[in-house]
Amino acid sequence: MNEKNVSCCPVERLLGVVSGQWTAYLLWVLHQNGPQRFGALQKLIPGISTKVLTERLRMLEASGLLLREQAATIPPQVTYSLTPRGLELRALMDGLGDVARRWDAEGWRPPVR
Amino acid sequence: MNEKNVSCCPVERLLGVVSGQWTAYLLWVLHQNGPQRFGALQKLIPGISTKVLTERLRMLEASGLLLREQAATIPPQVTYSLTPRGLELRALMDGLGDVARRWDAEGWRPPVR
Numbered sequence: 001m002n003e004k005n006v007s008c009c010p011v012e013r014l015l016g017v018v019s020g021q022w023t024a025y026l027l028w029v030l031h032q033n034g035p036q037r038f039g040a041l042q043k044l045i046p047g048i049s050t051k052v053l054t055e056r057l058r059m060l061e062a063s064g065l066l067l068r069e070q071a072a073t074i075p076p077q078v079t080y081s082l083t084p085r086g087l088e089l090r091a092l093m094d095g096l097g098d099v100a101r102r103w104d105a106e107g108w109r110p111p112v113r
Numbered sequence: 114m115n116e117k118n119v120s121c122c123p124v125e126r127l128l129g130v131v132s133g134q135w136t137a138y139l140l141w142v143l144h145q146n147g148p149q150r151f152g153a154l155q156k157l158i159p160g161i162s163t164k165v166l167t168e169r170l171r172m173l174e175a176s177g178l179l180l181r182e183q184a185a186t187i188p189p190q191v192t193y194s195l196t197p198r199g200l201e202l203r204a205l206m207d208g209l210g211d212v213a214r215r216w217d218a219e220g221w222r223p224p225v226r
Contacts, residue, residue: 010217015137017223024132028124062224092208097124104123110130111175
């Protein structure tokens with residue numbers, strides 16, 4: 001067994017936050033589209049429920065990857081954007097997009113579940 | 114809203130396969146450690162149940178990312194390894210490891226859930 005002495009714990013921790021289909025896609029959408037309002041995120045992520053989106057935004061905020069800004073307007077306007085740490089995932093997101101588009105062009109499709 | 118005209122569908126499809134927490138970690142482990150037997154994968158992925166590991170391996174095999182080889186031994190020995198397409202995720206996996214180790218060294222920890 002070709003076992004590289006890699007402490008996997010950091011990867012497990014990071015995956016605990018960023019993996020998960022909705023979360024990873026939410027990160028992708030924010031990387032592609034910049035700061036967004038809640039309603040816009042719901043439109044950009046078809047099928048995500050208000051509850052799940054709220055939870056994921058809170059978790060990403062608590063993880064230091066997301067900034068929630070509330071403007072002093074009436075009613076208050078809330079905008080979500082990636083923090084500098086969140087933006088550090090840029091290379092990963094771009095790599096994800098490259099693979100996805102290449103496989104798509106090759107006709108790769110996931111199995112029907 | 115800074116909307117880049119990016120067809121997100123391919124990314125959604127790819128994330129549908131690779132983004133689950135167990136799945137992403139399973140891919141990471143295979144990238145780091147090369148071909149593995151079922152039992153070895155269970156040891157390398159603490160906490161994963163036999164049922165979940167079996168499902169994920171079948172899904173990755175059906176997605177063309179994983180090869181299941183059965184040696185003509187008695188009893189038959191089954192080994193799992195990444196296909197050429199699965200190995201195309203190498204850059205993503207390496208990028209994931211780089212971010213995870215860097216954040217870990219900076220003391221980043223995910224929120225307790």
